[in-house]
Amino acid sequence: MRTRPLKVALLGCGVVGSEVARIMTTHADDLAQRIGAPIELAGVAVRRPSRVREGIDPGLVTTDATALVKRGDIDVVVEVIGGIEPARTLITTAFEHGASVVSANKALLAQDGAALHAVAEQHGKDLYYEAAVAGAIPLIRPLRESLAGDKVNRVLGIVNGTTNFILDKMDSTGAGYQEALDEATALGYAEADPTADVEGFDAAAKAAILAGIAFHSRVRLDDVYREGMTEVTAADFASAKNMGCTIKLLAICERAGDGGSVTARVHPAMIPLTHPLASVRGAYNAVFVESDASGQLMFYGPGAGGAPTASAVLGDLVAVCRNRLSGATGPGESAYAALPVSPMGDVVTRYHISLDVADKPGVLAQVATVFAEHGVSIDTVRQHGRQDGDGEASLVVVTHRASDASLSGTVEALRKLDTVRGVASIMRVEGE
Ligand code: HSE
Numbered sequence: 001m002r003t004r005p006l007k008v009a010l011l012g013c014g015v016v017g018s019e020v021a022r023i024m025t026t027h028a029d030d031l032a033q034r035i036g037a038p039i040e041l042a043g044v045a046v047r048r049p050s051r052v053r054e055g056i057d058p059g060l061v062t063t064d065a066t067a068l069v070k071r072g073d074i075d076v077v078v079e080v081i082g083g084i085e086p087a088r089t090l091i092t093t094a095f096e097h098g099a100s101v102v103s104a105n106k107a108l109l110a111q112d113g114a115a116l117h118a119v120a121e122q123h124g125k126d127l128y129y130e131a132a133v134a135g136a137i138p139l140i141r142p143l144r145e146s147l148a149g150d151k152v153n154r155v156l157g158i159v160n161g162t163t164n165f166i167l168d169k170m171d172s173t174g175a176g177y178q179e180a181l182d183e184a185t186a187l188g189y190a191e192a193d194p195t196a197d198v199e200g201f202d203a204a205a206k207a208a209i210l211a212g213i214a215f216h217s218r219v220r221l222d223d224v225y226r227e228g229m230t231e232v233t234a235a236d237f238a239s240a241k242n243m244g245c246t247i248k249l250l251a252i253c254e255r256a257g258d259g260g261s262v263t264a265r266v267h268p269a270m271i272p273l274t275h276p277l278a279s280v281r282g283a284y285n286a287v288f289v290e291s292d293a294s295g296q297l298m299f300y301g302p303g304a305g306g307a308p309t310a311s312a313v314l315g316d317l318v319a320v321c322r323n324r325l326s327g328a329t330g331p332g333e334s335a336y337a338a339l340p341v342s343p344m345g346d347v348v349t350r351y352h353i354s355l356d357v358a359d360k361p362g363v364l365a366q367v368a369t370v371f372a373e374h375g376v377s378i379d380t381v382r383q384h385g386r387q388d389g390d391g392e393a394s395l396v397v398v399t400h401r402a403s404d405a406s407l408s409g410t411v412e413a414l415r416k417l418d419t420v421r422g423v424a425s426i427m428r429v430e431g432e
Contacts, residue, residue, distance in 0.1 A: 001032065005040035006321050009074045009099070011065050011090055012081035013046045013053055016104060016131070019310035020078060021056050024317075031314070035321040039076075043068040069094040076320050078313060079103040080131075088112060095123040100324065102316040104131035104309055110205035110221040113212065117333035126329050128316035133206045134159050134285045136308035137301040138315075143213045143289070144331050150291040152214040154254040156431070157287030158280050159206040161304045162197040163229050163249040165189045165283040167268075171246050176234050189283050199228035200266040203251045211253035211264040214289070216337040219253070219264055225344040227267035236268075236425050239354060239396060242382075243429075245270040246278050250430060251287075261342040270352055271431035278431075345405030350379070350432065352398050354424040355414065359385050359393040363419045367395065370417070374410040376402040392421060398429065 008024070010017055024031065024041055032038040044056055045065035053061065062068055069077055069090050077094040079101060081087050087108050091101050101120065103109065109116070109132050120127040130140045134157075143152065158164050162184060169180035181198070184190035196202045204224040211219040229249045240247050248271055253264045271278050276298055280286040285303025290296050302308040323330050357363050364383065371378050377400040384394045399407070407426075414420050 002037035002325065005038040006035070006075040006324060007042035007073055008039050008317065009042055009068050009071075009077045009094075010044045011069070011077060011079045011087070013044050013056065013061075014080070015306040016309045016313065017044070017078075017080045018053060018056075019306040020080065020313050021053075023310055023314050025055055031318060034318055036325050037321065039317070039321060042074060043071070065090055066093065069099065070097050072097050074099045075324050076317060077101050078317060079105055080313065081105075082107065084108055084111065088116070091116060091127075092119050095119045095125050098123070098125075100126035100320045100329075101128070102131075102313055102320055103127070103129045104313060105129070106132040106202065106205040106209060107221075110208040113209065114218055114333060114335065121332050124329060126320045126323055127332070128320055128330065129209075130316050131309045131312035133209050134287060134299070135161075135301070135303040135305060136311045137285055137287065137299045137303060138312075139210065139287055139299055140213060141315075142297075142299070143210065144334070147289070147291055147294065148331075150293045152289060152291045154252070154290040155210050155214050155287060156250060156252050156254075156277070156290070157299075158248055158277060158285050159251045159287065159303060160197055160200075160203040160249060161283030161285055161302075162190045162194065163203070164280060164285070166198070167229060167232065167247055167249060168281050170232070170234065171237055174234055174237070177230060177232060198230050200226045200249065203249060203266040207251035207253055207264045207266055210251070210287075211262060212335065214253060215255065215262045215339050216334045217262060217339040218335045219262065219341055223264060223341040225263075225265040225267070225347075229268045232268050233425070235354075236427060239352065239425070240270045243270065243352065243398065244274075245272050245429070247271075247427070248277060248280070250277075252430065255339075256342045256346055261340045261346075263342050263344070263347050265344060265347060267428060269428045269430040271429075275431040345403060345408070347404045348401050349404070350399055350401055350429040351407050352396065352425075352427045352429050353411070354426075355395040355397070355420055356422040356424055357393055357395050358419040358421065359391050360419070364395070366417060366419055367397070367414065370413045371397070371399070371410055374406045374413065376406050376410050394424070
């Protein structure tokens, strides 16, 4: 075994960074054996140097991240600060100064992954980011390496723990969105500003990364259709239960049409209680991958948190250090297929539509005609007259598979009918 250590610079020492440093220290001997050389924490860049960091030599702590990545003797930079800047510049500078990079930064990878891969390749260095998607769950490496000989057709999953916690609460207790969010905040699952999670930005970034790798194409955050889950109501859960379903915020990346394009989307959807994703509880994540030869694979586990995310970072660190020692690099960007990303209108799925309608003769026929005129075939219709005597009824229509564009046209036309008093909710039905 080589005795000269490989030097690691840590950018960020928050929830994840401190766990990375802790595991590097406590598992130092095992990591050295697995890599073939010891690894040494050579510097830790932080914003607030005064904070006490247990187990970290204060002499290693600096506020000058740029100087740290420019040192020239750093083998691997571990970036766990998140956000676009200064992370992007620091990573680029690290490559330019001879380091490989391990990152947990989903927003940056989803936005600028291609450019960062290009810089890494130009300098003959590695860029690894298993921790950017679904915390501890191995997903990037299985897609990039284990399934490299197969043809992935679909990636479908729950990739945001905060929203899964909230939806699970709503499902199990009948709580409304705000009540469930308040509990998630009190328990530390939701951040003070939960926008990135509840509006689906976090999941959309992960979907972009997964789609790009799965389909060997470039998929950026802007290519991902995104709907958050703040509009999901207790009534939606009641409707879902009536259909033997629950509601999850799903990230879905799939080949579209004849396979000449792909789609990537994040939105709440009903899924049957019999689907394995329906039983993913609390803040857990789970991802289904469907490939030609492998069939269905499911990856499940903790998708966030300091130690689980650090586990993924450390796995990458070991791989990158092994590459350094052998003078090789691991797989870079694979975008040769260059499949275009189709718009949401091309997505084909089933829909559950709740309408408030006038309770009088001919209304059902009128509504059915609108669906027919837009080429949307109805699977089931349920009508409940109201007891309050207001002359209205609730109509729930579940469609067969139709394009999102056809469904949007249908809903637009329904809204124009005098007899349709309101469209209470539209939800996609997946996983059947
Ligand atoms: N906020 C994310 C989640 C974890 O709730 O899953 C980091 O991506």
